[in-house]
Amino acid sequence: MPDVQTLGEFEQIVLLAILRLGENAYGVTIREEIIARTEREPSPGALYVTLDRLEEKGLVRSQFGDPTPQRGGRAKRFFSVNAKGVESIARAQRSYQRLMKGLKLPGVAHA
Numbered sequence: 001m002p003d004v005q006t007l008g009e010f011e012q013i014v015l016l017a018i019l020r021l022g023e024n025a026y027g028v029t030i031r032e033e034i035i036a037r038t039e040r041e042p043s044p045g046a047l048y049v050t051l052d053r054l055e056e057k058g059l060v061r062s063q064f065g066d067p068t069p070q071r072g073g074r075a076k077r078f079f080s081v082n083a084k085g086v087e088s089i090a091r092a093q094r095s096y097q098r099l100m101k102g103l104k105l106p107g108v109a110h111a
Contacts (some may be wrong), residue, residue, distance in 0.1 A: 005057050005088045006071060014050050015089045018060060018079050026065075026076040027051070051079060059085030 007015070017033040018025040023037045027048060035041050061082055064075040081089070 005059060005084070007088055007092045010050055011041070011054060012089060012092055013040075014047065014054065014083055015059065016080055018081050019086075019089075023078070023080075027081045030079065054085070055079075059088055060083070061080070 013034055014030065017030045017037070020037075021029050021033055027044065029042065030051075031042060031047050034047075051060065051062070055062055059082065060079050062077050062079050064077055067073045067075045
């Protein structure tokens with residue numbers, strides 16, 4: 001079996017946010033996307049720890065953009081999901097879908 005990366009819920013959320021943002025995925029925009037889509041408000045620290053962990057797992061890569069005067073000469077760190085990351089999120093989501101198939105949640109019209 002290939003190197004299978006298991007993903008926690010927040011790791012999945014972060015990967016999906018990066019995929020949604022495309023080339024504009026850096027810390028601030030990733031956090032804003034998560035807040036807008038999930039109504040969760042992760043701390044910046046929790047987000048960056050997760051981004052670093054995803055990079056260590058080989059699921060995302062990061063690169064620095066050009067420094068800007070608006071950021072005091074600091075560069076943004078942009079993130080992208082690589083093929084291994086896409087496969088990991090797809091595998092995790094397929095697992096959830098298989099678990100949900102045919103399941104009726106009490107008091108919930110559509111899950």
